[in-house]
Amino acid sequence: MQALITEFNAAAKSGIETISGALTRFVEEAASKVEAALHNPIAASRDDAQYPLDEKLWQSAPTVAVPKYAEFQALKEVGHRFLATAEGLYIEVRRPWLHFIQPIAQLQENSPRPPYGTVGKKVELAFQRLGVVFPLIRQFVEAARAALPNEHAAWIVWNSRTGDLNYREVDAPSTSPNHVDIRRPALEEFESLAFDIHSHGDDPAFFSPTDDGDDAGEVKIACVVGDLGPGKTPSIVFRIGVLGMTMPINVPASAVFGETK
Secondary structure: OHHHHHHHHHHHHHHHHHHHHHHHHHHHHHHHHHHHHHOOOOOOOOOOOOHHHHHHHHHHOOEEEOOOOOOOOOOOOOEEEEEEOOOEEEEEEEEOOEEEEEEEEEOOOOOOOOOOOOOOOEEEEOOOOHHHHHHHHHHHHHHHHHOOOOOOEEEEEEEOOOOEEEEEEOEEEEEEOOEEEEEOOOOOOOEEEEEEEEEOOOOOOOOOHHHHHHHOOOEEEEEEEEOOOOOOOOEEEEEEEEOOEEEEEOOOHHHHHOOOO
16 A cells, blocks of 8 residues: 555656646746747747848848937947937937937827937037038049039048048049049948039039939938139038938038138
């Protein structure tokens, strides 16, 4: 009889241990799935065959919540991301010469508010002020006048090693009084395009629909110089372009060339 009792107790203990182990594994697996779901930034199942494609897109341009209580940490690496705030959606862009934060979709006055914080607008240049580029633009004007009646183009490149802006001639295989096509210069890893400049010959400076198409998708300051004919004071326009979004930069020609236009 005692042997049967001992055998029964041993079997019961083994069964309880088996059930306990199964329950532990179940709880751990369930917790893991809940944790994964909570930290999945994409509203799709990770088991979906197309999920990796969406994940790559999200990694290239993630959307993150701006903290309401903790300190906001700015984007450090070159790239861009979207910021979900209590006021709407912002974009943040980092280039070696630029830190840019601006709203792209504001919430309506009576719309539901996400429980997030707010962030200030920013256009911060590594070279601090636009005036440092004016001597290089005057250098460009001389080359553009020599190219008349055709349009002309050049780049101004930011050198992260030296902290300088450098004038860069560009190859233009096709030019006319109404257009200029360029081959993009090869840049070193420590160089990045900051200013893209072209001329309008003897016509006034303005941004054309062609310029809008050329600037879309890039991050740069675009500059057009016009009125380059004999006896004329050049006209000039600037704008900053960020992935299709543009913001005018109001700079009078007198600031660049010393005369009013």
